[in-house]
Amino acid sequence: MSDTVEIRIAPENAHRTDAVVAMALSRRGLTAQTGKARIVRRSVDARGSKPVYVFRVEVWPIDQPDPEPVADQDYQDVHRAPPVHIVGAGPAGYMAALTLLRIGLRPVIFERGKDVRARRRDLRAIQQFGQVNPHSNYCFGEGGAGTYSDGKLYTRATKRGNVRAVLQALVAHGATDDILIDAHPHIGSNKLPKIIARIRATILGHGGEIHFGAHMTDFDMHDGKISAVVINGSDRHAVDHLILATGHSARDVYQLVGSKGLLLHFKPFAVGVRIEHPQPLIDKIQYGRQRGEHLPAASYRLACQVDGRGVFSFCMCPGGLVVPAATAPGEIVLNGMSLSRRDSPFANAGTVVAIEAPHVAGRDDTDGQVPALAGVQFQQRIEQACFALGDGSQRAPAQRLMDFLDGVLSSDLPDCSYIPGIFPADVASVFPGELSRTLREGIQVFGQRMKGYLTNEAVVMATESRTSAPVRIPRNLDTLEHPQLRGLYPCGEGAGFAGGIVSAALDGMRVAQSVGQAMGKALSGT
Numbered sequence: 001m002s003d004t005v006e007i008r009i010a011p012e013n014a015h016r017t018d019a020v021v022a023m024a025l026s027r028r029g030l031t032a033q034t035g036k037a038r039i040v041r042r043s044v045d046a047r048g049s050k051p052v053y054v055f056r057v058e059v060w061p062i063d064q065p066d067p068e069p070v071a072d073q074d075y076q077d078v079h080r081a082p083p084v085h086i087v088g089a090g091p092a093g094y095m096a097a098l099t100l101l102r103i104g105l106r107p108v109i110f111e112r113g114k115d116v117r118a119r120r121r122d123l124r125a126i127q128q129f130g131q132v133n134p135h136s137n138y139c140f141g142e143g144g145a146g147t148y149s150d151g152k153l154y155t156r157a158t159k160r161g162n163v164r165a166v167l168q169a170l171v172a173h174g175a176t177d178d179i180l181i182d183a184h185p186h187i188g189s190n191k192l193p194k195i196i197a198r199i200r201a202t203i204l205g206h207g208g209e210i211h212f213g214a215h216m217t218d219f220d221m222h223d224g225k226i227s228a229v230v231i232n233g234s235d236r237h238a239v240d241h242l243i244l245a246t247g248h249s250a251r252d253v254y255q256l257v258g259s260k261g262l263l264l265h266f267k268p269f270a271v272g273v274r275i276e277h278p279q280p281l282i283d284k285i286q287y288g289r290q291r292g293e294h295l296p297a298a299s300y301r302l303a304c305q306v307d308g309r310g311v312f313s314f315c316m317c318p319g320g321l322v323v324p325a326a327t328a329p330g331e332i333v334l335n336g337m338s339l340s341r342r343d344s345p346f347a348n349a350g351t352v353v354a355i356e357a358p359h360v361a362g363r364d365d366t367d368g369q370v371p372a373l374a375g376v377q378f379q380q381r382i383e384q385a386c387f388a389l390g391d392g393s394q395r396a397p398a399q400r401l402m403d404f405l406d407g408v409l410s411s412d413l414p415d416c417s418y419i420p421g422i423f424p425a426d427v428a429s430v431f432p433g434e435l436s437r438t439l440r441e442g443i444q445v446f447g448q449r450m451k452g453y454l455t456n457e458a459v460v461m462a463t464e465s466r467t468s469a470p471v472r473i474p475r476n477l478d479t480l481e482h483p484q485l486r487g488l489y490p491c492g493e494g495a496g497f498a499g500g501i502v503s504a505a506l507d508g509m510r511v512a513q514s515v516g517q518a519m520g521k522a523l524s525g526t
Contacts, residue, residue, distance in 0.1 A: 002060040002067040003028055005037075008045070011294035014053040024057035035062055043183035044295065046287050051295055075101035079207035083108045084515055085229060085237065087216045087253075088245035090144020091501045092492025094196070096243050096508035097203050098169060103516040106207055110214035110231055112250075113141030115200070116193035118212075123148060126324050127419045130393035135215060138325040138335060139249040139466070142212065143196035145493075146501040149323065149337045152315070153185040153502050161506035169505075173198040184299070188340025216246075216253070219488075221260065226487040241515050245491040245508060248469035249327045251376050253494065257473060262484050264372035266360070267472040267496045270314065271382060271465045272352030272439055273427060274322050274334045275401060276416050277458045282318065282347040285452045297342040300349070304445040309359075311442025314350035314467055322348050322418040324394045325466060331383035332396055334418070334464050346417040350464035351446075353438050362432075375470025385430040386463050390423065397425030401458035404428065405440050416459050427462045472496030480514040489515060 005024040013019070021037045028035065041056040058067060075098070084100050086093045089111035097107035113119060113136040122136040139145045146152070153170075155163060167179050170187070174195045179185035187195065200210060211231070218230035219242070228236050246253045258264050279298075283291035286298035297318035304311055315335070319342030325335035336348045360374045389397045396418060403410045410424045428436035447454035473490035475482055475497075482488040491497065491511040498504040 002058045002064075004040070005057045005059055007055040007057060008052045009055065011044075011051060011053055011292070014042075014294065017055075020055045021057060024055075024059050028059050030059060030061065033062070036060055036066070039181045041183055042178075042181045046298070049288070051287050075202060075206045076104045077207055078104060078106040081106040081207065082519060083239075084241045084243065084512070084519075085110070085239045086243040086245060087229070088144070088243075088247060088250075088492070088494070089113075089142045089200075089210060089212075090245060090247050090492065090504060091146060092144075092245035092494075092498065092504040092508035092511075093243065094143070094199050094203070094508070095166065095169070095505035096245065096491065096512040097208055098199065099509045099512035100516070101203065101206050101208065103512070105516060105519065106209070107203060108209045108211075108237075109203070110211050110216055110229070111142055112213070112215035113137075114212050115142045116147060116196050119148070126326070126394060130395075130420060132326050132329050132394075134328050135213070137327055138323055139247060139327050142200065143193065144247055144501075144504070145249070145325070145335075145466075147192050147196055148189050149315075149325070149335045152500070153179055153187065154183075155500055155502035155506075161509055163502055163506065165509070166502050166505045169199075170195055173202065186338065186340070186342075188342075189337045190339045216256075218256065219260075221485060224484070224486055226485055239487070241487050241489065241518065243489045243491050243508075243511055243515065244473065244495060245504075245511075246494040248493045249466055250494055251327075254373060254376060254471050254473075258372060260485075262482060263474050265472045265474060265496075266357055266370050266372050266375055267468075267470055268354060268356050269375055269379075269470040270310075270312070270352035270354050270467040271379065271431070271435065271463065272311075272314075272350060274336060274348050274461045274464050275351045275443075275458055276322060276346050276348040276418075276461065277453075277455070279319055279345050279347045281452060281455070281457060285450055297347065299347070300450060302351075302446045302449065304442050304449075306438045306441045306445070309438055310354035311438060311445070312352060312354075313446075314352050314464065316347070316349035318342050318347050319344045320346065320348055320417070322346075322396075322416065322461060324396075324418075324420055326383070326394065330387050331380070332386035332390070332394065332463060333383055333466055334396060334461055335466065344417055348417065350467065351439070351443065352464055352467055353435050353442065355435075355470075359432075359435070372471055379465045379470060382430050382463050383465055389425050389430065394420035396420065396422050396461045397427050397430065398422035398459050398461045399424065399427050400456040401443070401460055402454060402456045404460040405443060405454070414457060414459050416461070418461060422459065422461055427460055430462050468499045469494055469496045479518065480511050
């Protein structure tokens with residue numbers, strides 16, 4: 001039986017993991033000859049007078065079995081195996097594909113966007129020239145929205161599956177072992193594309209197929225079962241099992257599913273702004289001093305209730321950048337990302353307000369009954385209003401933080417990380433009045449909790465609107481198929497069953513296992 005030991009150590013010594021392990025063994029009366037140990041968690045505790053690293057170390061006698069086996073990365077050759085079709089090459093789609101390889105089924109993936117390398121040209125086009133490719137952008141393409149939007153791997157979805165198995169799969173494809181122990185694991189947008197490319201190589205090398213520039217435009221049904229998928233308007237493929245893992249911004253997929261008379265449901269989401277501070281300011285607030293070389297760029301997480309409505313920070317990016325995440329011309333959408341070193345001089349976070357059915361409908365008596373796509377339309381109105389304020393480029397409307405709270409147009413704006421640029425505007429004007437009021441009051445509460453947060457050195461940029469899917473594509477609890485269409489498996493963030501890289505990957509694994517069970521294939525060891 002293993003035991004867990006907590007070791008607290010000064011930041012300048014945190015790299016000495018061998019010493020941490022030796023200390024943990026010693027505290028249980030063991031040595032390297034009589035015991036084994038592994039670090040299971042590493043975090044920073046900045047609550048005291050001096051920040052310290054906190055390590056949780058699992059320790060057990062050498063004559064006892066290891067407490068947790070390494071997740072199975074043994075993939076089968078599936079060149080001649082039955083196919084399972086997947087739409088979407090994001091974390092849900094790719095992790096579903098790896099799971100199918102372990103089962104012994106052949107994944108056939110259709111991705112509307114480009115591979116990670118070719119995708120870079122379209123990201124440059126939107127950043128430098130304001131040109132939005134609706135099929136290849138920060139949201140669409142190999143690896144999904146997370147590939148070039150940070151690669152943050154923190155999740156609270158620990159009850160949805162084996163989180164460690166997801167992380168181990170990433171390590172097996174080139175991620176550092178650090179993600180297995182960090183409290184808030186992170187890969188970085190400069191490194192994640194190479195890992196995604198290695199996952200692609202694994203899928204192809206074992207007999208899977210991946211088709212880029214393959215946009216699902218229709219699907220066929222027969223006798224209550226899916227029978228074919230149509231790619232790029234004319235290329236029809238017979239399918240028996242289709243995993244739908246298209247991400248939260250594939251609005252055309254929602255419209256397609258609804259046009260077939262299949263159930264869709266409105267799902268709560270959140271909308272707001274990106275707030276960017278100088279990173280040294282956040283460091284000083286969180287650490288009580290300048291950071292120094294041995295501590296990571298400081299982050300924060302804030303949440304409160306305003307008149308029963310949630311206001312919270314989202315996708316906080318220490319040492320990060322704000323990027324343009326529009327998926328169609330005529331809209332402004334912002335997201336945040338960090339490179340692996342997190343060495344930008346800025347810190348940004350989405351700051352958003354919860355959107356429920358009554359807020360979309362504009363009244364309090366809806367009882368949740370609003371059209372399924374009402375949330376999509378709500379997002380679009382705000383995104384298009386942001387675009388209309390500007391000059392036809394991807395420049396974003398912005399205000400200094402205190403000016404935003406006071407309702408004053410900023411006479412000038414601070415430097416920021418957003419490459420397309422920002423311009424002074426009344427940011428609140430793009431939101432419904434009640435949402436603006438709630439957002440402002442929530443930010444005031446954040447300032448009370450985090451002294452120094454409220455400053456005109458910070459800039460508010462609009463809009464942060466793609467926090468999660470505003471639609472849920474329902475599925476049966478047992479088979480995970482759509483309740484009206486056998487063989488269709490709504491999956492991941494786009495179907496409303498995940499939020500972020502890891503939870504989407506977990507859902508992809510779960511759906512692939514369900515498909516395997518339906519096809520008579522059993523998966524063990526995960």
